Amino acid sequence: MAKLVRETFPVGPLGCNCSILIDPTTKDAVVVDPGGDGDTILARLKHHGCTVRSILITHAHIDHLGAIPDVQKATGAPVLMHDADRDLYENVGMQSRMLGLPTPALPDFDARLKDGFSLSVGGASGGALHTPGHTKGSTCFHFAGERLLITGDTLFAGSIGRTDLWGGSFDDIIRSIKERLMVLDGDTLVIPGHGPETTIEDERRFNPFVGESA
Ligand SMILES: [Zn+2]
Numbered sequence: 001m002a003k004l005v006r007e008t009f010p011v012g013p014l015g016c017n018c019s020i021l022i023d024p025t026t027k028d029a030v031v032v033d034p035g036g037d038g039d040t041i042l043a044r045l046k047h048h049g050c051t052v053r054s055i056l057i058t059h060a061h062i063d064h065l066g067a068i069p070d071v072q073k074a075t076g077a078p079v080l081m082h083d084a085d086r087d088l089y090e091n092v093g094m095q096s097r098m099l100g101l102p103t104p105a106l107p108d109f110d111a112r113l114k115d116g117f118s119l120s121v122g123g124a125s126g127g128a129l130h131t132p133g134h135t136k137g138s139t140c141f142h143f144a145g146e147r148l149l150i151t152g153d154t155l156f157a158g159s160i161g162r163t164d165l166w167g168g169s170f171d172d173i174i175r176s177i178k179e180r181l182m183v184l185d186g187d188t189l190v191i192p193g194h195g196p197e198t199t200i201e202d203e204r205r206f207n208p209f210v211g212e213s214a
């Protein structure tokens, strides 16, 4: 089976990593965290000539949501997110006012995305891992066959997400990462919500919060 094509690039004023995953054979695609710069995202989708089947959201912070309306309108794809972040999603206006950003007119989302929810991108399959801590609904997207893990703001290269915001819990994020992420294959590529990519192996060895020396 052909490996997924992946493109990841920072979008919006806070540099949220948006990823596009594409099955190169069927041209089915998903967009993860369209946080801003809708025109850029749509141009990349057009470049790849792909059909977006779903818009996956790791968690409901404004910097991961800003271009949902643009991408949703252009593709008609459903937005999938964990229901535990509904309050944040519905209070996006408050979030955007705090950061001085325009408030996106968000469509309703599909809340079937729970722990263990099956994801597919053409012939590739994956699953959702509910990893609360940064927010209550924070969810990672794991494509085991691709050795790929998208972690949102739960796990970063050498760090973890902040837990001092609404719904955050330090104990929960540590437990989520140790029990759900650190147990994955070491050669799994980790795409965080901000900053550079890493691997599970590197985070096991060097991450000061959840690694071997923590
Ligand atoms: Zn966040």
Ligand SMILES: [Zn+2]
Binding pocket: 016, 061, 063, 064, 153, 193, 194
């Ligand atoms: Zn973020």
